[in-house]
Amino acid sequence: MTRRDRREPEFTEFFGAHAAGLRRTAYLVVRDWHLAEDLTQQAMAKLYAAWGRTRPATRLAYARRIVVNECLSHLRRRRPETAFETVPDLAAPTAGDSPLDLGRALELLPPRQRAIVALRFLEDLPVDEVARVLGVASGTVKSQTSRALDTLRRHLPDLAEELS
Structure with a gap:
């Protein structure tokens, strides 16, 4: 063979x-x-x-x-976003909308922080493995994880207790 x-x-x-x-x-x-x-x-x-x-x-x-x-x-x-003179109106939330929108909160994170969050918490990889995957120092993974979680805590207050 x-x-x-x-x-x-x-x-x-x-x-x-x-x-x-x-x-x-x-x-x-x-x-x-x-x-x-x-x-x-x-x-x-x-x-x-x-x-x-x-x-x-x-x-x-x-x-x-x-x-x-x-x-x-x-x-x-990726091409930069196109600027508009006026910002379009956002749809008002309906009664069924949840204030807990993890997807929108993840969009607030820079791409590398999203990658770190995905590898640390979705793939459940340890810090050293995430550092190897991304080719960065373990300290960078720790600091970026901390910053990402701070951002998520600010924008998802209902999760603040669970992420602590």
């Missing part, structure tokens, strides 16, 4: 087991399901190309790093 013959089923199994989680992480960073799907696919293509150079024990961490890097790169390349 050639290396290519082994790579196909290994990669297919890996993709089936981890694509959904990687897509969730991408979504938390870019805040768009379709874009998260596209960026996850791009990351998987890069992983497939590097498959033979990766170790089975570190493939998931490598895949996370590729996904987060793809998301952050996309957000850096």
